[in-house]
Amino acid sequence: MPAEVRLRPYRVEDATAFDAEEQVPGSFEFFGWRSANTWLRKFATDGMVADERGNLVVDVKGIGAVGDVGWSPVHHGPPPHGFAFNVGIGLFAEHRGRGYGTEAQRLLAEYLFAYSRVERLEASTDVTNIAEQRALTKAGFTREGVLRHAQWRAGAFHDVVLFSRLRGD
Numbered sequence: 001m002p003a004e005v006r007l008r009p010y011r012v013e014d015a016t017a018f019d020a021e022e023q024v025p026g027s028f029e030f031f032g033w034r035s036a037n038t039w040l041r042k043f044a045t046d047g048m049v050a051d052e053r054g055n056l057v058v059d060v061k062g063i064g065a066v067g068d069v070g071w072s073p074v075h076h077g078p079p080p081h082g083f084a085f086n087v088g089i090g091l092f093a094e095h096r097g098r099g100y101g102t103e104a105q106r107l108l109a110e111y112l113f114a115y116s117r118v119e120r121l122e123a124s125t126d127v128t129n130i131a132e133q134r135a136l137t138k139a140g141f142t143r144e145g146v147l148r149h150a151q152w153r154a155g156a157f158h159d160v161v162l163f164s165r166l167r168g169d
């Protein structure tokens with residue numbers, strides 16, 4: 001099944017589909033309402049892939065777009081070598097729990113190590129988000145620890161777990 005999953009650049013219809021997805025207050029992805037055409041505006045700016053950050057569509061053979069992965073720089077020291085990429089993922093609700101999230105994050109790591117000189121990828125998720133912690137572990141990431149009250153969401157600060165994957169892992 002994982003062989004059916006690939007990452008590809010956004011098309012305009014993908015941005016439209018992401019804008020149309022129901023926003024679910026209380027979920028791990030909800031950080032406040034976003035405007036109806038957020039993704040279309042981002043797509044119009046740079047097609048969702050720029051030099052140091054980007055988003056790609058998670059595409060499953062026979063289904064099409066099931067979600068999105070993204071990356072952006074995190075700086076731990078001065079340039080040019082003091083940076084890592086933080087990676088993230090969101091799958092449409094109906095496509096979760098089928099292994100796509102694990103495979104998409106494995107493919108994203110493979111892609112970033114092949115097409116950039118980055119040494120370290122980071123990913124963080126709510127301490128209660130077991131699906132993402134399992135998916136990251138299965139995608140080759142290592143749990144590093146808990147960042148206390150790192151995220152503000154739904155009226156409270158939340159602890160998040162930090163994972164990393166190094167080029168040599």
Ligand SMILES: CC(C)(COP(=O)(O)OP(=O)(O)OC[C@H]1O[C@@H](n2cnc3c(N)ncnc32)[C@H](O)[C@@H]1OP(=O)(O)O)[C@@H](O)C(=O)NCCC(=O)NCCS
Pocket residue numbers: 028029067088089090091092095096097098099100101102103124125126129130131132134135138
């Ligand atoms: C988190 C997410 C990317 C995981 O991808 P997925 O395709 O649903 O997960 P997978 O099918 O690859 O499963 C990965 C593991 O999580 C487990 N899992 C899946 N859904 C779960 C759930 N609701 N509760 C607990 N474990 C779950 C699976 O059983 C599997 O573990 P196992 O191999 O030990 O059985 C996806 O569910 C998602 O997009 N969720 C909403 C957005 C989000 O949370 N993004 C990441 C946080 S920033």
